[in-house]
Structure formats: structure tokens, C-alpha cells
Amino acid sequence: xxxxxxxxxVSPERVLLSVDADQVVVPGAEGDFAVLAGHAPVISTLRPGxxxxxxxxxxxxxxxxxxxxxxxxxxxxxxAERAYDVEELTAASLAEELKTAEAELAAAxxxxxxxxxxxxxxxxxxxxxxxx
Amino acid sequence: xxxxxDMRNRIASVKATRKITKAMQMVAAAKLRRAQEAAxxxxxxAERMASVLGSLASKVADKNGxxxxxxxxxxxxxxxxxxxxxxxxLCGGFNSNIAKLARADANRLIAAxxxxxxxxxxxxxxxxxxxxxxxxxxxxxxFQGVRQLTFAHxxxxxxxxxxxxxxxxxDIATLYFSEFKSVIAQKPTALQLIPATVTEAAGEAKxxxxxxxxxxxxxxxxxxxxxSRNISTQIFRGLLExxxxxxxxxxxxxxxxxxNAGDMINKLTIKYNRQRQAxxxxxxxxxxxxxxxx
Numbered sequence: 001x002x003x004x005x006x007x008x009x010v011s012p013e014r015v016l017l018s019v020d021a022d023q024v025v026v027p028g029a030e031g032d033f034a035v036l037a038g039h040a041p042v043i044s045t046l047r048p049g050x051x052x053x054x055x056x057x058x059x060x061x062x063x064x065x066x067x068x069x070x071x072x073x074x075x076x077x078x079x080a081e082r083a084y085d086v087e088e089l090t091a092a093s094l095a096e097e098l099k100t101a102e103a104e105l106a107a108a109x110x111x112x113x114x115x116x117x118x119x120x121x122x123x124x125x126x127x128x129x130x131x132x
Numbered sequence: 133x134x135x136x137x138d139m140r141n142r143i144a145s146v147k148a149t150r151k152i153t154k155a156m157q158m159v160a161a162a163k164l165r166r167a168q169e170a171a172x173x174x175x176x177x178a179e180r181m182a183s184v185l186g187s188l189a190s191k192v193a194d195k196n197g198x199x200x201x202x203x204x205x206x207x208x209x210x211x212x213x214x215x216x217x218x219x220x221x222l223c224g225g226f227n228s229n230i231a232k233l234a235r236a237d238a239n240r241l242i243a244a245x246x247x248x249x250x251x252x253x254x255x256x257x258x259x260x261x262x263x264x265x266x267x268x269x270x271x272x273x274x275f276q277g278v279r280q281l282t283f284a285h286x287x288x289x290x291x292x293x294x295x296x297x298x299x300x301x302x303d304i305a306t307l308y309f310s311e312f313k314s315v316i317a318q319k320p321t322a323l324q325l326i327p328a329t330v331t332e333a334a335g336e337a338k339x340x341x342x343x344x345x346x347x348x349x350x351x352x353x354x355x356x357x358x359x360s361r362n363i364s365t366q367i368f369r370g371l372l373e374x375x376x377x378x379x380x381x382x383x384x385x386x387x388x389x390x391x392n393a394g395d396m397i398n399k400l401t402i403k404y405n406r407q408r409q410a411x412x413x414x415x416x417x418x419x420x421x422x423x424x425x426x
Contacts, residue, residue: 010180012283012368014173030348043184044348045357068357070184070345079180081283081361 005037006075007053009062009083016083017053017062024076025052026069035076042071048120050086050127051078061086063127065120086127094128136411139404143397150393156222157386164315164379170281171312171372178369185362187345188355189330199352201359204327205303210247212270212302213238214293214325216309216370217257218378219276224385226310226318226378231260233320234308238265249302253289253371270301281375286368293367294360297326309370310377316384318377325366328359 007021025034027049046067053060067080084093101124105117134142189202215234217227234257238248250265252258252272261269273289275281293305305326310318323329347354 008176010177012174012177012286012365013170015176028348041345042348043188043345043354045354068184068354068361070180077180079177081287 003037004055005035005039005073007055008075008077009051009064010077010079011083012081016080017060019053019055021053021055021076023052023054026076026078027051027064028069035071038073039071039076041073042069044069044071046078046080047116048123050123051083063089063123066116089127091128094124098124098128136404136408139400139407143400143404146393146396146400150390150397153386153389153393157383157390160379160383160386164376164383167372167376167379168312171369171376174369174372178365181358181362181365185328185355185358186330188347188351188358189328191351199356199359201297201326201363202328202330202355205300207303208246210249210302210304211241212249212251212293212296212305212326214251214253214289214305214307214367215257215261216307216374217252217254217260218374219255219274221256222385223378223382224388226381226385227254227256227260229318229320230308230310231257233322235261235265237306237308237322238268251289251293254374281368281371283364283368286371287364289367290360290364293325293363302326307366307370309374310381312373312376312380315380318381323366323370325363328362 004020004022007017007019007024008015009017023034023036025032026044027047029045029047032049033044046064046069048065049063051062051064053062063084063086064078064080065082067078067083069079070077098121101117101120105114105121213234215230217230221227234250238250241248248265248268249270250261250268252261252269253275255272255274255276258269258272258274271292273292275285278285296302297305304324307323307325309321309323311321313319
């Protein structure tokens with residue numbers, strides 16, 4: 001184990017989270033991948049999903065909605081347009097998100113957008129099922 | 133000659149005005165601090181975005197199939213000017229400076245035979261440009277009653293712009309906003325959005341770090357994703373810079389107004405006292421000469 005690395009979650013409005021993490025599981029566009037310290041440099045887009053952050057004894061789960069990730073050996077930066085702490089998500093806010101996501105899905109014009117919206121709806125459904 | 137009572141009223145009214153401008157200045161100062169914080173907080177995202185975009189674009193730029201968002205449509209016939217101003221006035225030359233810059237560019241383009249379309253953000257800009265460029269305004273967006281600007285607002289504008297671009301309604305988009313230099317200096321700025329201006333320096337700094345990234349799904353797809361995100365990020369940055377500039381401009385305008393009102397009160401008070409003395413002297417002379425005549 002090479003120890004910790006800097007993990008930063010940045011939204012357009014502010015830096016949401018900046019911690020020294022041991023491991024982060026990232027929902028990449030081509031599948032989830034775990035990042036440990038010393039990971040090879042990668043830039044990837046994100047699909048809607050849950051980030052799993054382990055920092056020492058603390059575990060944090062965050063829901064992110066599209067964005068991209070930049071991995072360096074000593075640093076992991078995630079630029080996400082929207083991110084929520086899974087613990088703080090309530091059934092009501094989930095339902096609202098789900099509604100906008102479904103509207104997006106219905107309005108999606110091309111395949112890529114439809115796929116994106118579809119994943120989002122799926123993820124949200126799963127989360128709300130767990131919250132209920 | 134104004135009577136003493138008139139002058140007293142005048143002084144009272146200027147004093148009331150000074151109270152209002154003083155209050156507005158303090159409100160603007162408080163809001164300026166918040167707007168500045170928001171602008172600072174938004175910086176990391178924009179910087180990371182720019183650096184990744186820079187390193188990617190320098191790699192992909194020479195390929196022919198690159199996104200039109202980066203290389204343009206190959207034409208420069210139709211220009212879209214996105215003019216961002218504030219919702220309110222009482223801020224000195226803030227709104228008119230932005231409008232002036234946009235108007236100068238629009239007139240230059242029209243004179244060169246190009247088609248100009250204008251999208252205004254904020255009520256004041258639309259009002260300002262309506263008179264001579266009203267025909268060119270294709271859309272206006274207002275944020276009246278919006279207390280806190282969020283990324284969703286920027287996204288709304290960006291989506292509309294992208295929609296228009298995909299429909300081939302324009303070739304080049306330029307963003308007009310006021311850059312926040314300091315509380316007393318705001319600089320109206322034009323920034324080309326489409327095709328994207330990529331800062332080479334950012335790309336080189338990234339390359340200098342020796343990091344060779346792998347891209348997932350592929351360089352082109354990541355780039356395409358980033359380019360469309362870049363529009364909303366830039367617009368968001370423009371909105372934040374604008375709001376900080378607006379409060380800065382309003383603060384200094386109100387500071388000036390407060391000082392002017394103070395000067396005016398001093399002058400009026402002096403005049404009032406002179407007048408009062410003159411009246412007393414006149415009355416005395418009248419009484420004395422009346423008594424002497426007896």
C-alpha cells in the first residue's frame with residue numbers, strides 16, 4: 001500500500017470535498033474503477049453513479065451526476081456538475097431528481113444523451129428504493 | 133430668490149438622499165463580498181477544466197474531424213453576441229460600458245457585411261441595445277428576482293446557445309461581460325466562446341508536468357464532452373464576474389453619490405446661513421432707518 005493521495009471533488013460553484021483518501025471508487029463512463037495512491041494517469045468521463053471514498057476509518061458515499069475525473073499518481077480530481085452526499089439524500093429530494101431525470105430521458109434527442117439519462121434514472125431508482 | 137423655508141426643505145431632502153445612498157453603498161459592499169467569494173470558489177473548477185482542455189486540444193487540434201465547437205464551422209458570416217449586464221441600474225457606467233463595447237463590435241461587424249445576432253442576459257443590456265440594435269436581438273434572458281446565481285442558470289443559457297449552434301444559426305459566439313479587476317476597476321471584456329479559445333500556456337504547463345494521461349472512453353469523446361461543458365463553465369464564470377463587478381460598480385457609484393450629497397449639504401447650509409444673516413441685517417436696517425426718520 002502506497003498510502004494516501006489527495007482527493008478533490010469540485011463543483012462549478014465550489015470545492016465540495018478535499019481529503020487525503022486511501023481509496024476512491026469512481027463510476028467511470030466505461031465502468032467503475034478504484035483509485036489507489038500511485039494510480040496511472042487517466043482522464044475519464046463519469047456516468048451518473050455513486051462515488052465511494054475511503055479516507056482512514058471514514059467512508060463517504062457521494063452521488064454524482066455527470067462530470068469528469070482526472071487521475072494523477074498523487075492526486076485525484078473529480079469535476080462534477082452536481083454531487084450529493086448519499087446520507088443526506090432524502091426520499092423527497094430523490095423523487096424530485098428522478099422526475100427531472102425522467103423528463104430529460106423523454107426529451108433526449110440522440111442515443112448518447114438517452115443512454116446518459118437512462119443510467120441516471122436507473123441509479124436514482126436504485127437509490128430511492130434503498131432509501132424507502 | 134428661494135425663500136428660507138424652501139432652502140430648509142431642500143437641505144432636508146438632500147440629507148434624506150444621502151441616507152439612502154449610504155445605505156445602498158453598505159448593502160452593495162456586503163453583497164460584493166459574497167459575490168467575490170462565489171467567484172473565488174468557482175475558480176478551481178474553471179482552472180482544472182481549462183488545463184485539461186488545453187492539453188487535450190493541443191493534441192487533437194490538427195485532426196480534421198475535430199468538433200466544430202473547437203475549430204469552428206469554417207465560416208464567420210453569422211456572429212452571436214451574448215451580452216451580459218445587470219438587472220438593475222444605479223451602478224455608474226457599469227451597464228453602459230458593456231453595452232458600448234458590444235455595440236461597437238456589432239456595428240463593426242455589420243459594416244463588414246456580417247450578420248449579427250444578439251442574446252442579452254440581464255434586463256439593462258437589452259434596454260440599452262434595444263434602440264439601435266433592436267432588430268438584432270434574437271433572445272433575452274432575465275434573472276429578475278434571482279437571489280443567488282447557480283450553475284443551473286449558466287447551464288440554461290449554455291444549452292440554448294448550443295441548441296442554436298447545432299441548428300446552424302450562427303458561426304461564432306462571443307461573450308461580453310465585465311471582468312472584475314478590483315472594487316474600483318471593472319473592465320468590459322469580450323471572450324470568444326465558439327470556436328473555443330484554448331490557452332496554450334495551460335496546455336504546456338500540463339505537459340511540462342510530464343503526465344501522459346490515458347483517456348477513457350477516447351480522446352475525442354472526452355474532448356467533445358469537455359467542449360460543451362466548457363461553454364456553461366465560461367458563461368457561469370462570466371455571470372459571477374459580472375455580479376462581482378456590478379456590486380463593485382454600484383458600491384463606488386453610491387460612495388460618490390454619498391460624498392456629493394455631503395458636499396451639497398455643506399454648500400446649501402452655507403448659503404442658507406448667509407441668506408438668513410442677510411435677512412436679519414436687512415430687517416435691522418429697516419428698523420433703524422425707520423427709527424431715525426422719526
